[in-house]
Amino acid sequence: xxxxxxxxxxxxxxxxxxxxxxxxxxxxxxxxxxxxxxxxxxxxxxxxxxxxxxxxxxxxxxxxxxxxxxxxxxxxxxxxxxxxxxxxxxxxxxxxxxxxxxxxxxxxxxxxxxxxxxxxxxxxxxxxxxxxxxxxxxxxxxxxxxxxxxxxxxxxxxxxxxxxxxxxxxxxxxxxxxxxxxxxxxxxxxxxxxxxxxxxxxxxxxxxxxxxxxxxxxxxxxxxxxxxxxxxxxxxxxxxxxxxxxxxxxxx
Amino acid sequence: xxxxxxxxxxxxxxxxxxxxxxxxxxxxxxxxxxxxxxxxxxxxxxxxxxxxxxxxxxxxxxxxxxxxxxxxxxxxxxxxxxxxxxxxxxxxxxxxxxxxxxxxxxxxxx
Numbered sequence: 001x002x003x004x005x006x007x008x009x010x011x012x013x014x015x016x017x018x019x020x021x022x023x024x025x026x027x028x029x030x031x032x033x034x035x036x037x038x039x040x041x042x043x044x045x046x047x048x049x050x051x052x053x054x055x056x057x058x059x060x061x062x063x064x065x066x067x068x069x070x071x072x073x074x075x076x077x078x079x080x081x082x083x084x085x086x087x088x089x090x091x092x093x094x095x096x097x098x099x100x101x102x103x104x105x106x107x108x109x110x111x112x113x114x115x116x117x118x119x120x121x122x123x124x125x126x127x128x129x130x131x132x133x134x135x136x137x138x139x140x141x142x143x144x145x146x147x148x149x150x151x152x153x154x155x156x157x158x159x160x161x162x163x164x165x166x167x168x169x170x171x172x173x174x175x176x177x178x179x180x181x182x183x184x185x186x187x188x189x190x191x192x193x194x195x196x197x198x199x200x201x202x203x204x205x206x207x208x209x210x211x212x213x214x215x216x217x218x219x220x221x222x223x224x225x226x227x228x229x230x231x232x233x234x235x236x237x238x239x240x241x242x243x244x245x246x247x248x249x250x251x252x
Numbered sequence: 253x254x255x256x257x258x259x260x261x262x263x264x265x266x267x268x269x270x271x272x273x274x275x276x277x278x279x280x281x282x283x284x285x286x287x288x289x290x291x292x293x294x295x296x297x298x299x300x301x302x303x304x305x306x307x308x309x310x311x312x313x314x315x316x317x318x319x320x321x322x323x324x325x326x327x328x329x330x331x332x333x334x335x336x337x338x339x340x341x342x343x344x345x346x347x348x349x350x351x352x353x354x355x356x357x358x359x360x361x362x
Contacts, residue, residue, distance in 0.1 A: 166306045167285030
């Protein structure tokens with residue numbers, strides 16, 4: 001086992017709020033520049049961009065299929081998958097329950113899927129930057145039923161952070177781990193939010209622009225950079241563990 | 253003012269009337285539960301669109317006089333059951349949060 005550097009929260013050209021420069025080729029190049037071993041592509045309520053990043057990257061970095069799902073409560077959940085079929089099926093279900101608001105590129109930005117040859121393969125018309133019509137508990141269940149890992153995104157942040165929006169952790173075992181915002185010191189987060197310190201803490205860049213990739217990261221002590229190993233580390237199995245990287249010095 | 257008087261004065265419906273004699277001192281409007289935890293006061297009537305089960309825990313922690321869901325929004329059965337179990341008043345309003353807050357303000361600050 002060894003330490004691997006992971007950035008598990010990267011947006012692509014498919015997120016309206018992200019730069020059109022966030023193509024698979026640029027994401028992979030920036031991941032190499034940042035020394036990342038494992039990344040996840042997490043667009044708003046959409047998973048399909050991850051396929052193309054994965055094709056291009058090969059094994060370096062390893063690429064998880066991901067999504068950043070906005071629930072009916074307006075809580076944002078990161079969903080991670082190994083296979084491609086499960087997140088693509090979930091994406092279909094989620095997008096069917098989005099409000100029928102067209103994406104005006106002037107107001108929100110473009111929602112385009114770019115492939116590994118820098119070609120636009122699809123444009124998504126319905127605005128992805130809306131909550132799906134499904135409550136948090138249902139979203140988590142659907143992720144887990146399909147073999148995914150559900151981690152609440154930047155829990156301390158408004159908008160979208162689980163603790164900021166819902167004040168407290170929901171009852172029950174979930175979540176196994178949390179992500180905190182790139183600029184929140186771990187000590188400040190655990191001091192502010194009861195229950196946070198008892199769970200593994202991840203940090204992601206939430207990159208919307210190429211230069212933001214790897215600006216914040218998590219170190220993972222694993223046998224290999226895979227979702228199964230990550231899950232084992234979150235459970236503290238066999239000496240595996242996670243360690244959030246340092247916070248950004250100021251809010252971007 | 254007693255909650256039952258507020259209900260009559262501004263046209264609310266009690267979905268869970270756990271303690272209609274509860275004194276309403278003031279009001280608070282927010283959908284962010286962390287904000288409610290930090291700023292709502294005991295005796296506030298809390299107007300919110302947020303219907304996650306955590307609203308009941310937050311209402312208890314801040315000791316609010318009740319929760320008002322505007323615009324005919326209905327909480328799910330698990331929220332209603334928890335409110336009954338915890339003795340939290342749940343009220344429904346026809347109007348928007350703005351209308352409910354405006355009416356409540358007039359009643360409490362004539």
